[in-house]
Amino acid sequence: MTAAAVETKIPASAEWMRPGRVAVLLFAVLSLVAFLLPDGVLPAWTRQLPAEFRIGLDTWISAALKWLVEDATFGLFTFKDLTRGFAQLLNVPLDIATSILSTGLLDGRGSSAIQLAPPLPWIAVVGVVAALGYRFGGSKLALLAGGAFLYLAVFGQWASAMLTLSSIVVAAPLGIAVGLATGVAGYRVPLLRRIITPILDLMQTVPTFAYLIPILFLFGFGPVAAMIATMIYAAPPMVRVTMAALEGVPREIVEYGTMAGTTPRQMITKVMLPAARPQLLVGVNQVIMLSLNMVIIASMIGAGGLGFDVLTSLRRLDIGRGLEAGLAIVVLAIALDRLSQAYAAGARKRDAEGGLKPFLFGLAAFVAVTYLLALFVPPIATYPEALQISTAPFWTDAVKWINVNFFNVFDAVKTFILLNLLLPVKRFMMAQPWPLVAAMVGYAGWRLGGARLAALVVGLALFPVVTGQWDYTMMTVYLCGISVVVAALIGIPIGIYGGLSPRAWRVIEPAIDTLQTLPSFVYLIPAVMLFRVGDFTAMLAIVLYAVAPSVRYAAHGIRNVPTMLMEAGTSMGCTQKQSLRHIQVPVALPTILLGINQTVMLALSMLVITALVGTRDLGQQVYMALTKADTGKGLVAGLCVAAIAIIADRLIGAAAQKLAAQRSGAVDAT
């Protein structure tokens, strides 16, 4: 292979664009024309279909739900009885958890309640967490987990944190159980699996808020509804993980199970699930993390605790308090993440060592002793207030100081970017008529994946049109698109650098790991702190939340460039820069594209959260629907977000596949 061959071969893999260049140019010109035409030249229906052509999906959904709640009956009992009963049933474990961790055993309700028995003393909880840390991961993890919980006590977040924790210790196991059962059913019954998979796909793309609304409608406002929402949000990965894990059980093990004469039930419970345990535990970790991710969102429909604190402080723009509670969520998230990961990683080894019984016995004894002591020694029961440290004033002052001294700088930056980037792009996007956008999307689908993909994406693109959400959708595309571009521009170079230099990666990896552990909401806090509300703030929060996959995939792609190709480059005398430009980046491009795809998904899921800072897109629509409990409207807006997500996912996926196919062709040919 000669240098010239490299020159021509790799850019040649962009060949699929060539026959379409004219079309692309044409679309660009049309877009520009649409942008430059004065208002009113294009007929109004290109922006908003007249009412008689729209589908009243939102009113139908609302009516259907209303009928369900008000009129539906199964003869003996009504649908409402059913949901009530369900809520009451779920309330039992939640009540128990809350009593143990937070309120103590109460008699009566509200402020007139009398405490019959106090909750667990803080020392007991910190001790248990540290002991678990020790058992799962040695003294380092004990220190981390115990320290995290100690932090919650010292910094005055204990009460809220325990409320949040009690919701998680119920929601996560329930989500795991539901996910596991669904996954097993999907594995056993292929038909069921074909139904479950697309639903899971959809649930992953519909923003969380959208399904808060029907839950609110069915179960009312309160901790139980919030817990159900958390469960529904967190269970899907468990379903997927379960199906994949069962599928991944080595064939010989399944055959052994059969030859041993297991019944179908024994096969699942005694052979396959235990054999798949390490993979299943990965799902457990995901469920826990997603439950935490829901903490703030769930507080919108009645969950108390840290999420509620963050939400109320954000609404009051009380930066100090918000930051304090947000940090507490982060601390809790990190502790639970590391604990569950260590649990998963060491499960088999601990089985071999045994000693579970003495451990549990010791733990129980410790809890009992501290509990009894706490009855007589108050500081053991609750962390003394005098020793608490509140960082809220510090944060408030810090932000004040920053704002006093740097307000002009921040404001200038913000105004500059708003005027020169955000607003022009926004005007451009808002000027695009839907027939043109649908045509462009369809054309891209056709070039990348053929007629079927084209039909799918055009169909999805028309959904917002016929449901009358076009303007909000374009607003969403604008905010999301620009955030993704910024995230990619920041993330990909960092990723490439990390891919090239293992030393840099050692710094980058934990940073993006942490970015991905944090609940999406907390990104809003510093953004709001420094830039107040508005599109710029929203963009900043989205970029922070969504940048991690761009970094990770880029690094991964660069690292996995075949050494053979690199050596070929070196032997041809490529400089490091040349080989990066002509070999590594082009070969890694499919992987980089997949990273961008993930970034798009995260950006879209962050969207609704940024509605809190006053964006005017689909997210805002969902949020408003939530406050008015307007199920139909919320779901329709949510489905529009899902439509954008699916279009982006399929198009980028198809492009990556196409590129990868050409790349591997090029590699084989060498």
Add this chain to the structure above:
Amino acid sequence: MTNTATLVCRNLWKLYGPEPERFLAKHGPSPTEAALRSAGLVSAVADASLSIERGEIFVIMGLSGSGKSTLVRCLSRLIEPTGGEVLFEGVDLLRASPADLIELRRHKMGMVFQHFALLPHLSVLDNVAFPLEIRGLGRSEREKPAREMIELVGLQGREHNLPYQLSGGQQQRVGIARSLITDPDVWFLDEPFSALDPLIRREMQNEFMRLQDQLHKTIVFITHDFEEAVRVGDRIAIMREGRIVQVGTPEELVRAPDNDYVAEFTRDAPRSKIFSARSIMRAPRTGEAVAGVIPAASKVRDFAAKVEASELPFGVANEAGEQIGVVDRRAVMSILVGAGEPA
């Protein structure tokens, strides 16, 4: 040991591809290769007929991908055959209900797997006791036999280890112990020693022979190694592209391979371990003196040195002690030299 067939299959087929059952129904019990190919079907097992006798070690061998595993899985109905018949102790296995199959497998079949297939979450003891556990036996009822089996395979002291703490050879001992705990009538072993390194493999083969001397199971043993087949097998079936091309004792295969494929397998076979005195003897000349007597069944390797060193031939005696022929130096040499083996 009575000589009745325990496991019989007739015209057994396993086809992969589009609508294999319909194809087989249309083309009768023995479709041609051309018809198969044009239908886009792959035959993992093609028209296999076998009869495995009680108490024998029946070896199935062939190159990788020749369909050995598929055949043995059809015999135990781990894989549903596309067509044909499988009779297990006179019962039509392919008509057995799921409940019958579970019963059969719990009591009459045992299987050992190439990659051990131990349950990773169970200790050695629990792995061995597992077949009893799923039958619903209590802890004490199942642990006693499990400990006995563990002792039988020489793993005492390892009862509470988990599989990942054992070496490959030890893991396969667990696999063997657990497949024998139900005292099965038929014992399937799918390349049980292939994943082990040569020294351990040899040791395990010896173990296996020792066990069989005690247990006298009916065994279906799969291997792709002709030497192993010769060491353990009473009879060997050679497979090629799903078909059984020849069945016979090691000696029959080496002496009279049906085709080049079989000949290729047997070419490097250790002939001195395969040929017996009976098969290389000649009729004695009248009045020929003999230096001694050799049993007819003993292998060349065992008497080669003796015959070599002697000027006179040795007499060959049948079980009744009657002389039925003689072996001389030349006969022995031709076996040794023909195999290219040093004496």
